Amino acid sequence: xxxxxxxxxxxxxxxxxxxxxxxxxxxxxxxxxxxxxxxxxxxxxxxxxxxxxxxxxxxxxxxxxxxxxxxxxxxxxxxxxxxxxxxxxxxxxxxxxxxxxxxxxxxxxxxxxxxxxxxxxxxxxxxxxxxxxxxxxxxxxxxxxxxxxxxxxxxxxxxxxxxxxxxxxxxxxxxxxxxxxxxxxxxxxxxxxxxxxxxxxxxxxxxxxxxxxxxxxxxxxxxxxxxxxxxxxxxxxxxxxxxxxxxxxxxxxxxxxxxxxxxxxxxxxxxxxxxxxxxxxxxxxxxxxxxxxxxxxxxxxxxxxxxxxxxxxxxxxxxxxxxxxxxxxxxxxxxxxxxxxxxxxxxxxxxxxxxxxxxxxxxxxxxxxxxxxxxxxxxxxxxxxxxxxxxxxxxxxxxxxxxxxxxxxxxxxxxxxxxxx
Amino acid sequence: xxxxxxxxxxxxxxxxxxxxxxxxxxxxxxxxxxxxxxxxxxxxxxxxxxxxxxxxxxxxxxxxxxxxxxxxxxxxxxxxxxxxxxxxxxxxxxxxxxxxxxxxxxxxxxxxxxxxxxxxxxxxxxxxxxxxxxxxxxxxxxxxxxxxxxxxxxxxxxxxxxxxxxxxxxxxxxxxxxxxxxxxxxxxxxxxxxxxxxxxxxxxxxxxxxxxxxxxxxxxxxxxxxxxxxxxxxxxxxxxxxxxxxxxxxxxxxxxxxxxxxxxxxxxxxxxxxxxxxxxxxxxxxxxxxxxxxxxxxxxxxxxxxxxxxxxxxxxxxxxxxxxxxxxxxxxxxxxxxxxxxxxxxxxxxxxxxxxxxxxxxxxxxxxxxxxxxxxxxxxxxxxxxxxxxxxxxxxxxxxxxxxxxxxxxxxxxxxxxxx
Ligand code: SF4
Ligand code: SF4
Numbered sequence: 001x002x003x004x005x006x007x008x009x010x011x012x013x014x015x016x017x018x019x020x021x022x023x024x025x026x027x028x029x030x031x032x033x034x035x036x037x038x039x040x041x042x043x044x045x046x047x048x049x050x051x052x053x054x055x056x057x058x059x060x061x062x063x064x065x066x067x068x069x070x071x072x073x074x075x076x077x078x079x080x081x082x083x084x085x086x087x088x089x090x091x092x093x094x095x096x097x098x099x100x101x102x103x104x105x106x107x108x109x110x111x112x113x114x115x116x117x118x119x120x121x122x123x124x125x126x127x128x129x130x131x132x133x134x135x136x137x138x139x140x141x142x143x144x145x146x147x148x149x150x151x152x153x154x155x156x157x158x159x160x161x162x163x164x165x166x167x168x169x170x171x172x173x174x175x176x177x178x179x180x181x182x183x184x185x186x187x188x189x190x191x192x193x194x195x196x197x198x199x200x201x202x203x204x205x206x207x208x209x210x211x212x213x214x215x216x217x218x219x220x221x222x223x224x225x226x227x228x229x230x231x232x233x234x235x236x237x238x239x240x241x242x243x244x245x246x247x248x249x250x251x252x253x254x255x256x257x258x259x260x261x262x263x264x265x266x267x268x269x270x271x272x273x274x275x276x277x278x279x280x281x282x283x284x285x286x287x288x289x290x291x292x293x294x295x296x297x298x299x300x301x302x303x304x305x306x307x308x309x310x311x312x313x314x315x316x317x318x319x320x321x322x323x324x325x326x327x328x329x330x331x332x333x334x335x336x337x338x339x340x341x342x343x344x345x346x347x348x349x350x351x352x353x354x355x356x357x358x359x360x361x362x363x364x365x366x367x368x369x370x371x372x373x374x375x376x377x378x379x380x381x382x383x384x385x386x387x388x389x390x391x392x393x394x395x396x397x398x399x400x401x402x403x404x405x406x407x408x409x410x411x412x413x414x415x416x417x418x419x420x421x
Numbered sequence: 422x423x424x425x426x427x428x429x430x431x432x433x434x435x436x437x438x439x440x441x442x443x444x445x446x447x448x449x450x451x452x453x454x455x456x457x458x459x460x461x462x463x464x465x466x467x468x469x470x471x472x473x474x475x476x477x478x479x480x481x482x483x484x485x486x487x488x489x490x491x492x493x494x495x496x497x498x499x500x501x502x503x504x505x506x507x508x509x510x511x512x513x514x515x516x517x518x519x520x521x522x523x524x525x526x527x528x529x530x531x532x533x534x535x536x537x538x539x540x541x542x543x544x545x546x547x548x549x550x551x552x553x554x555x556x557x558x559x560x561x562x563x564x565x566x567x568x569x570x571x572x573x574x575x576x577x578x579x580x581x582x583x584x585x586x587x588x589x590x591x592x593x594x595x596x597x598x599x600x601x602x603x604x605x606x607x608x609x610x611x612x613x614x615x616x617x618x619x620x621x622x623x624x625x626x627x628x629x630x631x632x633x634x635x636x637x638x639x640x641x642x643x644x645x646x647x648x649x650x651x652x653x654x655x656x657x658x659x660x661x662x663x664x665x666x667x668x669x670x671x672x673x674x675x676x677x678x679x680x681x682x683x684x685x686x687x688x689x690x691x692x693x694x695x696x697x698x699x700x701x702x703x704x705x706x707x708x709x710x711x712x713x714x715x716x717x718x719x720x721x722x723x724x725x726x727x728x729x730x731x732x733x734x735x736x737x738x739x740x741x742x743x744x745x746x747x748x749x750x751x752x753x754x755x756x757x758x759x760x761x762x763x764x765x766x767x768x769x770x771x772x773x774x775x776x777x778x779x780x781x782x783x784x785x786x787x788x789x790x791x792x793x794x795x796x797x798x799x800x801x802x803x804x805x806x807x808x809x810x811x812x813x814x815x816x817x818x819x820x821x822x823x824x825x826x827x828x829x830x831x832x833x834x835x836x837x838x839x840x841x
Contacts, residue, residue, distance in 0.1 A: 063794060064794050064795060065791055065794065066782055066784075066790055066791060066793075066794070068514065068784045068787065068790075069787060069791050095575065095576050096552070097552045098551055098552050098553070098787040098788040098791060099787055099791065101576060101788075101791075102787070102791030102792050104578075105578075105758065105759040105792055105795065106792070106795060109759075109795060119576065119578050121575040121576055121578070121585070122575075123573050123575065123588070124548050124552070124555060124571070124573045125571060125573040128573075128592065128595065129591045129592065129594075129595050130587065130588045130591035130592065131573075131588075133584075133587075133588070134575070134584055134585070134587070134588035137584035138575075138584075307556070308552060310555055310559070310571045310573070311559075311569075311571075312559055335512070337514065338514050338787075340514075340515060340516070340552060340553050340556060340787070341552060341556055343511065343512040343514065343515055344511070344515065344519075344553075344556030344557065344559070344560060345556065346510055346511075346512070347509055347510035347511060347560075348560070348563055350510060362510075
């Protein structure tokens, strides 16, 4: 793999993430929420596009949803109502929260006739009696609904097995990239990683698999060339990147990478995340092969849970352990304004992280952005305290110092405006 | 506050209201007694859509933090508790009932003789009213370290399918075991339990049929009861559903309202307009409703109070009470699709012969409020009736300003006058 291939691959992923409507091949079905199994859409011969929301003030949605629904739901509905996605054959929503449920209800009143508008009525519980059976029945219902879409066919077990394999490959590559980000955020900044992950939820998944593999291979090789020990003597991952504090970012679906860039510009490296398009998309349950829908149900019930899923214990535990294994100095909560599920978890998660020695900061996000002025000041102050604590606890001999100043090929793409939708 | 003085109507209170005060007091006192050294009765914190009949059949006392929130809000006392929750990191955009409850247990203070709700032995929340209660009950479970049961009711967007009913029914079976264990009771035999459960369900059914009868009495002109009577009188059907006390009480309400109808005595003097209220009450500003009353506008129905009339368990499911419950608890107002909700609203508008609909857009309660713009549009376009949307909150008065609201009410009344 040559450098230019990887660089072209990255550009293509970033472009797709920045302008999904222009990059989705047809016949396509848009979906909202990462609990919607892309696998079933693919297996039906359709193309899955993760529907985002355009940042900025909303228009037609303002007369449908009150301003206290989360801005993600409103902006999503706005994109739908303004005809941005009229090229799609169908729309799949998932049951997560009250805001998204309301966006679905509004959209099914207004969607162009003849399009599929499906509500994937997944359980809120991820364990307990009947959960797997019920989730599988909902997966099957989705499959039946998709089979009736123009240009689609009812998925066969072979189609599903193929699709599970393909999505698995994309995921694995994203995991490879996450490893690079973790070890060398100077080579792959968190914002660029997330922009690529966004693109991988838009492009043809075969192409997405090839492109993510190309970038992962290239960056992994570059990483091997510049950093010798993959782990420090203490067992923690190395800390290169110019001595910048390493942070974990938590939140929901970000409409843009803007808030992540702001964190990086304020002086921290994002090496780990619990975000909808990022970390929560990597780990899935295994499931057995007996029936493809049961298998998919087990995979999705077993994935890193989001706050709309109950019980919350595994989510808390995974975040706590990620903070530790990824060797972060601090955590930043990007709270979507009016998002109940995340807001309820925040105080306890903050305390859980604090007990694990990880201080945190909370910043509100609305319409895809933070209220920049004040947020920047708070971020800079927080990151400065992280830097000071890290310096006193780490001392001058810390491996992080070694890679000071080394910025890799990916860094240049993380600049402002690079991945705006 | 320097709000302009609003001219309001004197309430024509029901005489049963006096008894109601006693019921409320007794309910909360019994909860405190249950937790006293001699009490020995387990207390469950439940949501308003929780299948309480199961708990009652097991001898567990349910208490309702939401109802407690309404009680605190109607005393205009929610703010300090909300602020305590906000101090602890809970966003001020979260449901004010939740913030009130969290605030009271964090502070260890409240409005029941200075006390918060008695601590729970077990926690039971049903998702059928909102996603909020799932998260709120998780917070409570962490705080009290006590067992938590979430009844997961999939969205009944277009009604129910058999997989959904089976899933919910399976959880109800599980709840029987869970609640027995959490209450340190022996798990009862299926027969014994179902026979006890059927008795409780029968009491609920009687309550609900009285309740629906009361709503039907309001079809009379003038209506014998308006929104304030109903908001306060829903306390028993919410918190005492499934008990004999509840049935007895609504018999008395029925008698009094029937008498009013016979005498043509209205809840509002000189009833001119008949309105429907959508969403939770604005507990801290009943004067808004009195302001409407003073202008001859009476409420003849509320989706909020009507919602309790849905626990009408299908007698054909009598052999399988859990199945009946699985169905009914999945079909409650806040768990049904907007299309079905619209039908229910339209039916109420027609049966109560309403002239307009007032939507309280309640900032706290997304599940109830989101979708109201679509409903209001439908009322205007399809029924040709005027609508009023009031931006407020059921408990947090910071989200509300009475003055501008009165101005908008005036404009709405002018439209009604023009139509009359
Ligand atoms: S950001 Fe929160 S409130 Fe909004 S759609 Fe996602 S989970 Fe729901
Ligand atoms: S969000 Fe609404 S339904 Fe849920 S607890 Fe709050 S007021 Fe009740």
